[in-house]
Amino acid sequence: MRRWNGWGDETNSLDLPPNADMFLKDKIGTATPLPSVSLESVMSQVPVSRLPEHPLIVVAEEDRVRHARGQSLPDLLASRSGDFGVFPDGVAYPETSDQVAELLSFCGDKDILVIPYGGGTSVVGHINPFQSEKPILTIDMGRMNRLMDLDKDSLIATFGAGTPGPQVESQLHAKGYTLGHFPQSFELATLGGWVASRSSGQQSLRYGRIEQLFAGGRVETPKGRMDIPTFPASSGGPDVREMMLGSEGRMGIISEVKVRVSKLADQENFYVIFFPEWSKAKDAAKALVQSRIQLSMLRLSNAIETETQLALAGHEMQIALMEKALSFRGADSGKCMMTLGLTGSKAQCNAALSQLKKIIKSFSGIYTGTMLGKRWEEKRFTMPYLREALWDKGYAVDTLETATNWENVDNLLNKMEESLRTALNDENEKVHVFTHLSHFYGQGCSIYTTYVYRTADTHQKTLDWWAKLKHSTSAVIVNNGGTISHQHGVGKDHAPFLPVEKGKLGIMAIRSLCDAFDPEKRMNPGTLLVDTNDE
Numbered sequence: 001m002r003r004w005n006g007w008g009d010e011t012n013s014l015d016l017p018p019n020a021d022m023f024l025k026d027k028i029g030t031a032t033p034l035p036s037v038s039l040e041s042v043m044s045q046v047p048v049s050r051l052p053e054h055p056l057i058v059v060a061e062e063d064r065v066r067h068a069r070g071q072s073l074p075d076l077l078a079s080r081s082g083d084f085g086v087f088p089d090g091v092a093y094p095e096t097s098d099q100v101a102e103l104l105s106f107c108g109d110k111d112i113l114v115i116p117y118g119g120g121t122s123v124v125g126h127i128n129p130f131q132s133e134k135p136i137l138t139i140d141m142g143r144m145n146r147l148m149d150l151d152k153d154s155l156i157a158t159f160g161a162g163t164p165g166p167q168v169e170s171q172l173h174a175k176g177y178t179l180g181h182f183p184q185s186f187e188l189a190t191l192g193g194w195v196a197s198r199s200s201g202q203q204s205l206r207y208g209r210i211e212q213l214f215a216g217g218r219v220e221t222p223k224g225r226m227d228i229p230t231f232p233a234s235s236g237g238p239d240v241r242e243m244m245l246g247s248e249g250r251m252g253i254i255s256e257v258k259v260r261v262s263k264l265a266d267q268e269n270f271y272v273i274f275f276p277e278w279s280k281a282k283d284a285a286k287a288l289v290q291s292r293i294q295l296s297m298l299r300l301s302n303a304i305e306t307e308t309q310l311a312l313a314g315h316e317m318q319i320a321l322m323e324k325a326l327s328f329r330g331a332d333s334g335k336c337m338m339t340l341g342l343t344g345s346k347a348q349c350n351a352a353l354s355q356l357k358k359i360i361k362s363f364s365g366i367y368t369g370t371m372l373g374k375r376w377e378e379k380r381f382t383m384p385y386l387r388e389a390l391w392d393k394g395y396a397v398d399t400l401e402t403a404t405n406w407e408n409v410d411n412l413l414n415k416m417e418e419s420l421r422t423a424l425n426d427e428n429e430k431v432h433v434f435t436h437l438s439h440f441y442g443q444g445c446s447i448y449t450t451y452v453y454r455t456a457d458t459h460q461k462t463l464d465w466w467a468k469l470k471h472s473t474s475a476v477i478v479n480n481g482g483t484i485s486h487q488h489g490v491g492k493d494h495a496p497f498l499p500v501e502k503g504k505l506g507i508m509a510i511r512s513l514c515d516a517f518d519p520e521k522r523m524n525p526g527t528l529l530v531d532t533n534d535e
């Protein structure tokens with residue numbers, strides 16, 4: 001069963017390797033874990049539902065607790081302290097588009113606010129209800145989880161929008177196809193959520209972001225049903241399909257998603273390369289991408305992330321031997337680790353491997369083969385469980401991400417890290433900060449920064465510290481040429497920062513678009529746009 005107060009399935013967990021504790025103690029000090037409340041104690045706080053009865057709506061306390069929060073660090077703190085604040089008044093689990101339409105019409109008639117819910121993996125407060133005089137209904141799309149059609153001629157698959165990653169891939173694999181969309185939240189996140197929050201998967205270099213994969217589908221809105229056709233491309237004016245990407249539940253509920261799929265590749269391998277220092281590593285990554293070698297994924301860790309990853313990898317003896325060999329070849333304390341993937345036919349992969357070896361050689365890259373790449377592949381979707389393991393030891397962990405042009409990567413990365421590293425100086429607390437680049441484009445890349453700090457002596461103080469870290473660094477991002485989010489979306493946490501990049505007119509246009517589909521403003525208020533005078 002899904003964990004109610006953290007990531008993933010209750011039967012799965014990840015133990016910290018023994019040296020990880022020592023590593024963090026050394027970096028930020030000895031930590032003391034905070035207590036966690038029980039599900040029963042939270043359920044006992046849930047107020048009486050304000051929703052009128054409807055056969056598709058459930059008002060049981062447990063359903064309402066399980067849909068009250070996503071997966072951000074504040075959400076984790078809420079579920080561990082029991083301080084939820086607000087719960088939805090009920091949850092509906094539609095099984096068809098018609099039922100979604102019926103629910104929206106009921107909400108219109110009874111003046112009910114609506115939160116569309118995919119996998120609830122949002123890390124920026126997308127699906128959290130807020131204080132309101134009107135009742136709030138969360139519509140969980142999880143029962144619309146089937147492959148409905150596969151057009152093998154045009155490579156278009158139609159899915160229920162609530163289909164989570166593993167079911168997307170298993171239903172396609174059975175027929176010899178793949179979507180190739182692998183965000184780290186793959187285990188729980190859904191197709192509808194990916195479209196609505198503009199998600200990006202680890203192998204975006206081969207398959208594209210969700211923007212490239214989303215071909216069309218069905219959207220139920222308060223103003224009625226909209227079917228978006230699947231043209232390969234169109235110059236028929238502004239694209240309605242584009243309008244749904246990143247709509248974050250403000251314009252309606254995507255009930256069916258049509259996606260562009262690919263035949264399963266013959267071969268896929270992941271490789272690790274080390275560079276002696278950051279600037280060579282970054283220039284190598286840029287050269288690889290700009291030369292358009294057929295990579296399927298690329299990730300470049302800076303020196304601190306490399307050190308941290310190797311320390312948390314376990315297999316101490318093996319890693320120590322490898323580090324000795326790397327040091328002998330010139331990659332020592334400032335070394336940076338690059339992980340990359342090749343996917344395709346045998347001939348394509350062989351050609352790409354020999355091309356990339358030539359490029360990395362000119363940047364002093366040390367090719368180590370597939371051993372560490374296999375480890376990355378095995379753990380690629382289990383890493384989210386690490387957050388619980390760190391929490392149990394008294395450490396809080398969160399991430400911030402953006403994208404910027406190549407010329408600005410170092411400037412922004414350094415400012416983000418500096419902001420996080422110093423944000424708790426007043427509290428005499430150290431923050432362990434490290435970064436990788438991923439999702440590479442000819443123009444630039446995404447910067448993904450992780451920060452770890454000790455939990456304070458109360459949940460509330462730990463949340464206050466998070467707010468300091470998050471808000472100061474979000475301001476650094478938007479004021480220094482970065483987008484507020486490359487892949488996590490806007491939600492409620494990023495909404496105050498969106499006007500900096502969209503401008504007054506841009507925000508006004510987005511709001512008008514939301515109003516066109518939802519004139520009574522009942523769809524997910526507070527998400528994407530701050531619902532006050534932000535124009």
Ligand SMILES: Cc1cc2nc3c(=O)[nH]c(=O)nc-3n(C[C@H](O)[C@H](O)[C@H](O)COP(=O)(O)OP(=O)(O)OC[C@H]3O[C@@H](n4cnc5c(N)ncnc54)[C@H](O)[C@@H]3O)c2cc1C
Binds near residue numbers: 115119
């Ligand atoms: C550990 C972890 C790792 C992550 N890694 C990545 C990553 O690698 N790449 C990435 O892009 N993101 C990542 N995320 C963020 C998150 O998984 C994505 O934003 C994801 O797209 C959300 O999908 P979901 O189905 O869980 O949507 P939810 O969290 O349920 O909802 C997100 C938003 O979409 C709306 N929505 C959901 N379904 C629908 C629908 N059918 N119709 C209309 N609106 C809808 C909701 O109202 C909400 O505003 C990660 C999150 C976690 C916790």
